[in-house]
Amino acid sequence: MKIATWNINSVRARLDRLLEYLATRSPDVLCLQELKCTDAQFPRAEIEAAGYRCEVFGQKTYNGVAILSKEPVTDVVRNLGDGDEQARVIAATCQGIRVVGLYAPNGQALDSPAYVYKLEWYAKLTRWLQAMQGPLLVCGDFNVAPADLDTWDPALWQGMTLCSPRERAAFLGLLSAHHLTDLFRHQHPEPGRFTWWDYRAGAFHKNQGLRIDHLLVTDELVARCTAIDVDREARKGPQPSDHAPVWAQFA
Numbered sequence: 001m002k003i004a005t006w007n008i009n010s011v012r013a014r015l016d017r018l019l020e021y022l023a024t025r026s027p028d029v030l031c032l033q034e035l036k037c038t039d040a041q042f043p044r045a046e047i048e049a050a051g052y053r054c055e056v057f058g059q060k061t062y063n064g065v066a067i068l069s070k071e072p073v074t075d076v077v078r079n080l081g082d083g084d085e086q087a088r089v090i091a092a093t094c095q096g097i098r099v100v101g102l103y104a105p106n107g108q109a110l111d112s113p114a115y116v117y118k119l120e121w122y123a124k125l126t127r128w129l130q131a132m133q134g135p136l137l138v139c140g141d142f143n144v145a146p147a148d149l150d151t152w153d154p155a156l157w158q159g160m161t162l163c164s165p166r167e168r169a170a171f172l173g174l175l176s177a178h179h180l181t182d183l184f185r186h187q188h189p190e191p192g193r194f195t196w197w198d199y200r201a202g203a204f205h206k207n208q209g210l211r212i213d214h215l216l217v218t219d220e221l222v223a224r225c226t227a228i229d230v231d232r233e234a235r236k237g238p239q240p241s242d243h244a245p246v247w248a249q250f251a
Contacts (some may be wrong), residue, residue, distance in 0.1 A: 001028045001029075001095055001097075001249070001250045002025075002026070002027045002028050002029075002247060002248070002249050002250075003027060003028065003029045003030075003031075003077050003094075003097075003099065003137060003215070003247065003248055003250070004025070004029070004030045004031070004231075004245045004246065004247035005030070005031045005032075005033070005101065005139035005140050005141075005213060005214075005215060005245065005246050005247075006021070006025040006030065006031070006032055006033070006213075006234070006241070006243065006244075006245035006246075007033040007034050007103070007140070007141040007165075007196075007209055007213060007241060007242075007243035008032050008033065008034060008035070008241050008243075009034050009036070009241040009242055009243065010035070010036040010037075010241075011032060011035045011036070011037060011042065011043065011064075012036070012041065012043060012064075013036075013239070014048060014239065014240075014241060015043050017234070017237075017239070017240065017241075018047070019030075019047070019050055021231075021234055021245065022047070022050045022051070022052060022068070023050065025141070025231065025245075025247070026067065027068075027247060028070050028071070028094075028095070029067065029068065029069045029070075029094045029095075029099060030052070030067075030069075030245075031065070031066070031067055031068075031090075031099065031101030031139050031140055032034040032065065032066040032067075032068065032101070033064075033065050033083060033101065033102070033103035033140050033141045034063065034064060034103060034141070035056070035058050035059075035063070035064025035065065035066060035087075036056045036061060036062060036063075036064055037058050037059075037060070037064060038059065038060050039057070039058040040058075041055050041058065042054065042056045042058055042066070044056070047068060048211050051070060052068040052069060052070060053068070053069050053070075053071075053072060053073065054066060054067075054068055055067045055068075055069075055073060055076050055090060055092055056090075057078040057079065057087045057089075057090045058061055058087060059086065059087035061086075062086070062110070063086050063087045063088055063103055064087050064092045064103075065088060065089065065101050065102065065103050065140070066089060066090065066101070066147070067090055067092050067094070067099060067101055069092070069094050071094065071095055072140075073092035073093060073094045074092065074093045075091075075092060075093045075226075076091070076092045077089075077090070077091045077092070078090050080125060080128045081128070082124055084121075086105075088101075088102055088103045088104070088121070089101070089102045089125070089128075096134070096135065097135045097136070097137055097221070097224075098132050098133070098134055098135065098136045099137050099139070099251075100129070100132075100136070100137070100138040100139070101139055101140050102138065102139075102140040102141075102142070103140055103141050104118065104125075104140070104141060104142045104143040105117055105118040105121050105122065106118070106121070106143050106161070106162075107143065107161045107162070107167065108161065109161055110159075110161060110164055115161065116250065118167065118170075119142070119166060119167070119170055120241075122167075122170035122171070122173075122174065122226065123170070123225075126170075126173060126174050126177050126178075127176065129174075129177070129178050130137070130177075130178075132169075132178075135217075135218055135220045135221050136178070136217065136221075137215060137216070137217045137218075137221055138174075138180065138181070138216040138217075139170070139213075139214065139215040139216065139246070140213065140214075141196075141212060141213050141243065142164060142171060142212055142213070142214050143162055143167075143212055144163075144167045144168060144170070144171040144212060145157070145162055145163050145168075145211055145212050146168055146171050146172065146182065146185070146211075146214075147168070147211045148163075149185075149186075149191055150185075150194070150210060150211035150212070151163060151210055151211075152192075152207065152208040152209055152210070153170075153208070156177065157168045162210060162212060163210075174216070175216060178218070179219065180216040180217060180218060181216065181217055181218075181219070181222045182214055182215075182216060182246075183214075183215045183216065183217050183222065183228050183248055184211070184214065184215060184223075184228050184246060185227060186222065186227075187225070187227075187228050188228070188229075192207060193211060193230060194207065194209030194210055194211045194230070195209070195210070195211050195212060195213035195230055195243055195244050195246055196202070196209055196210050196211075196212050196213065196242055196243050196244075197209040197210075197235065197242060198242065199230060199242055200208070200248070201244075204236075206234055213244075213246050214246070215228065215246060215248050216246075221250060224250040224251045225248055225249065225250055225251075226247065226249045226250065226251050227249040228246070228247065228248040228249070229246070229247060230244050231244050231245040231246070231247060232243070232244050
């Protein structure tokens with residue numbers, strides 16, 4: 001079973017790239033973030049024609065998450081049940097695995113209300129996950145580079161949004177509270193592996209990036225994982241997302 005996550009940065013703007021990814025990489029489950037469209041605007045017909053069922057939680061212009069699956073899914077839940085109008089979380093049971101796809105808040109700046117909202121959102125997510133049972137996979141754009149190893153220039157990013165101590169503590173607290181493993185880092189301890197690169201200044205070609213897209217899994221799925229990687233090829237070419245997909249294969 002192959003599960004992937006991808007911040008696509010506008011599903012309608014990059015529909016051709018998405019359809020190509022589905023055709024060439026053929027994930028069993030793909031979690032998408034930053035749809036930037038409502039449920040009604042989501043290109044459901046084209047994706048279903050490619051062989052995927054769609055569970056969508058959209059929002060006009062901003063945010064939006066979806067789970068695409070070759071097989072039927074069950075027990076679909078949207079958001080954290082706290083009345084938040086931002087479309088950031090979708091969950092479903094896919095072939096016996098509880099899959100949670102999320103798009104965490106960016107935080108903007110350390111002295112902004114958006115940063116406070118981000119920390120509060122992480123606390124709510126951590127509490128919400130307590131109800132999950134069985135094999136659990138939480139994936140998406142977490143907007144946190146967990147350690148200096150996950151930045152191309154630790155000195156430059158020290159204390160900055162996405163890398164600040166409180167954000168990192170929130171991320172690590174989520175792992176600890178639910179005994180989750182950062183699956184990519186578990187299998188790839190080497191430096192220089194990122195999932196996001198700024199569009200500006202040739203950052204991708206210089207590999208000046210951050211690792212902020214993650215797959216977090218319970219112990220059972222750690223044991224079942226046979227491979228995990230970042231699909232850098234999907235970041236290349238015309239009009240790419242600024243994120244690359246991350247995928248994992250499970251026995």
